[in-house]
Amino acid sequence: MNEVPRGVGRTALATAWIRAGENDRPDRLFDDWLAPAFVAAAGDAVPLLPPDAEHRLGELTEVMTTYLIVRTRFFDDELLAAAQAGIRQVVLLAAGLDSRAFRLSWPAGTRLFEVDRPDMLTFKERVLTSAGTRPRCERHAVPADLTEDWVDRLLDAGFRPDEPTAWLAEGIIVYLSAEEAERLLTDVTRLSAPGSRLALEDSKGLADEMIEQARHIPPLGEFADLWKGGLEGASPAWLGDHGWRGREIDSTTVATGLHRPIPERLPVAGYFVTAQRTAG
Numbered sequence: 001m002n003e004v005p006r007g008v009g010r011t012a013l014a015t016a017w018i019r020a021g022e023n024d025r026p027d028r029l030f031d032d033w034l035a036p037a038f039v040a041a042a043g044d045a046v047p048l049l050p051p052d053a054e055h056r057l058g059e060l061t062e063v064m065t066t067y068l069i070v071r072t073r074f075f076d077d078e079l080l081a082a083a084q085a086g087i088r089q090v091v092l093l094a095a096g097l098d099s100r101a102f103r104l105s106w107p108a109g110t111r112l113f114e115v116d117r118p119d120m121l122t123f124k125e126r127v128l129t130s131a132g133t134r135p136r137c138e139r140h141a142v143p144a145d146l147t148e149d150w151v152d153r154l155l156d157a158g159f160r161p162d163e164p165t166a167w168l169a170e171g172i173i174v175y176l177s178a179e180e181a182e183r184l185l186t187d188v189t190r191l192s193a194p195g196s197r198l199a200l201e202d203s204k205g206l207a208d209e210m211i212e213q214a215r216h217i218p219p220l221g222e223f224a225d226l227w228k229g230g231l232e233g234a235s236p237a238w239l240g241d242h243g244w245r246g247r248e249i250d251s252t253t254v255a256t257g258l259h260r261p262i263p264e265r266l267p268v269a270g271y272f273v274t275a276q277r278t279a280g
């Protein structure tokens with residue numbers, strides 16, 4: 001029996017389900033061919049939108065689905081740009097069912113670390129083993145809690161703090177409190193050699209307009225109850241004060257650029273922040 005992740009791990013199952021749906025589109029923004037395997041292995045445990053989703057969730061569903069698809073593609077491009085710039089060490093914080101190690105074209109010598117909770121990585125490894133697939137880089141799964149001892153686990157797994165790193169914090173900051181998010185970014189900063197890059201989401205905008213609506217809708221309500229807000233829009237300023245040069249872009253603008261426009265009257269679902277380490 002394959003134990004399926006619970007609690008906050010269920011958010012990764014929902015994300016995999018949405019990515020699996022994207023694969024079927026002729027105009028897909030990525031080909032996440034492993035997502036259907038994760039969804040199949042989780043079976044009934046995948047938190048699906050209810051059958052009358054069209055009617056009940058309407059525009060909120062559309063915004064969230066488009067957001068997750070666009071987010072995936074945006075961060076795909078950011079990581080590949082980092083690789084193209086010569087970075088050969090990648091860390092996916094809260095990797096969940098991210099399949100980038102398997103589906104992106106990494107330069108030779110790339111070492112990629114996936115940090116997530118032990119239950120998530122146990123489930124993931126079982127599915128990957130069944131699929132018989134091989135990563136396109138040197139991949140290390142690092143079971144750890146990002147609010148606890150993850151730095152030691154990452155170092156034990158072979159992470160090299162003296163090399164520039166491409167960090168990704170996708171789908172995690174919003175599930176942390178402000179203190180936890182700041183501690184995570186402080187640790188990331190400490191481990192980042194000059195030239196490192198960091199990409200993350202900022203929850204500004206989610207807070208007011210969407211969380212309240214989402215709370216009343218299963219399964220979004222279950223996830224909204226887990227949101228703690230993270231830095232609530234303050235991450236670019238925080239990064240600027242801690243030796244990073246960052247910029248942010250809202251998901252609606254990115255969606256338009258990727259030809260998945262979100263109607264302007266709908267709220268911005270989130271912001272993507274990218275930064276480069278300027279100081280040692």
Ligand SMILES: C[S@@+](CC[C@H](N)C(=O)[O-])C[C@H]1O[C@@H](n2cnc3c(N)ncnc32)[C@H](O)[C@@H]1O
Pocket residue numbers: 008009011012015016093094095096097098115116117120144145146147170171172175
């Ligand atoms: C919304 S999913 C995002 C997964 C992946 N980054 C993606 O975008 O598909 C959130 C992930 O955060 C992980 N997570 C939440 N809290 C965590 C913590 N304290 N330590 C490690 N991982 C955590 C969950 O296990 C889950 O895989």
